[in-house]
Amino acid sequence: MIRKYVSERISWITFFISLHLFIIFVAYLDSALPVKPIMYIVFLSLIMFCIFLIFRYKKETNFYKRLEAREDNLDLSNIAEPDSPFEKIIESSIITQTELLKQAAEKSRMTLEQEKDELLAWIHEVKTPLTAMHLMIDRLDEGMLKSHLTYEWLRIHLLLDQQLHQRRIPFIENDLYMENTDLETIIFDEIKTLQSWCIQKGIGFDIQLDVTEVLTDAKWLSFIMRQLLTNSIKYSESADIMIFSHEQAGQTVVEVKDSGRGIDSKDVSRIFDKGFTSTTNHRDSAATGMGLYLTKKAADSLLISIDVKSELGAGTTMTLRFPKRNDFVNITSM
Template identity: 25%
Template structure:
């Protein structure tokens, strides 16, 4: 580092050093031509050389000190220009003015971006809350429509067949409506996680109650796909945020149901960790390290056009903010297991 500073100093001051050296040589030649004794010339030149070396040494020390001051400012310069050293010359003052203008422009752009992001967040949050009203209304209309008899209802076996078709259609419509609602909730959670503040409320929570609420929301899907649910109560109370943990469990159940075409899903507690295990198609070994990356869908995600690559990213991010561990193991063709670990205080 010292050699680098020395080379930089010489490069910066080379013109002046060369000019002073040239003047010394010229004066020496003039004095010699005027038959001034060589001893007196040498004595004068030694005095000048000593003064020159002293001046260069002091200037070199000042140059190095200024360099170290600027290096020390690299951490705080991104926040404010107030700690910049006093300019030693007019060019340094000009450079500092330019830096000030750049800092002001940067702050203006940053404030504009923050304001636009805040407005966008407020709009989308309002939209998400408003869209829930027509979703709830549609759900009610679908349920009521299935119960309203037609003008000319058939009798006997035809009536039973028609009723089964209505029930099947109602079930499919409610599942699609549920999917819309889940995507809306996912969008809201994504926006909240990206905001400057979150609404995490950590407290002792009954884990089984959170699990039961999530399972109830997906009961229709279990029945429709004929997937068996194995669930033994954990009896655990954990330190967590009930709402956000519920969202994570719902996302994990959604993934398990999406990629399990037959078999079962098991929810239990092992070594203090909540486990959700399915007998689905599994995850390829090369995809497993990246499944929690934002937007990454992997091979199975490409095969399933409904995959967004956001669900597991949200789960991983939320659990990290809550202080919970998150582990995924899988074998392609056999199934997947996810594990959530809770703080020891739980």
């Protein structure tokens, strides 16, 4: 702050020093003026000026120090008290701008809330004809047509489900309900939903669950498993997807392993980034780059870590590590 203060007052300091040097110069040129007394006066003046600077430094920087230490938020209760007319101008400007920002933020929040509610309402409305469509598809006799229609229905269903959870993710903490959850039920329910797609692609499942129960939120775990299975099915062909669960160091570990196209090593660290699709298959317009991003967000809220092992052309293994039961306190206190 001292350096800033000197930089702010450098013109005044320069003027003061220049003025006294000019007085000394005049006394030196004019023999009628005694040089020693004038030098003495200049010396005393410099001392007084230094004392004045120190006093003014404390007085003039108090406001700015408090302003600098203030938290970067829109709370005006802890704003520094001004000591001069110029500081009052700054305070008035800060208050005015903050009030305008609050109004703009509130307006934006209300607009986003309205858009979110409208989209959620639309998704729920669309689910009704989708359910009716699924019932009509089930009544079809022609195998090939039924298979294709079921696949297209499933794609729409999964996209709507992803949108629904994307809107709920920011408020996931309000939606968590931790309970003993049956892994087998969740996994088999998700496989049943994706059954028609799996049949079409010739994909089977090898499931070995040494641990069948975890303490977590059933609804959000279903979403996580759905996204992982969807990804495995999407990039696999005529192969089995293996799902294992076991206990390791007091943690439940669930692995989803496929034999699909895999992920390039340079992409592995980016697959959970929002909007990232792929660098090896960049023209894949079907990919949204949102599935794994939402999966990671949901897993983080449940304190579930996700590890990825993959090689291009050699498949991918997604590993979920659930928190220890003692960590349940950390989840419920969020």
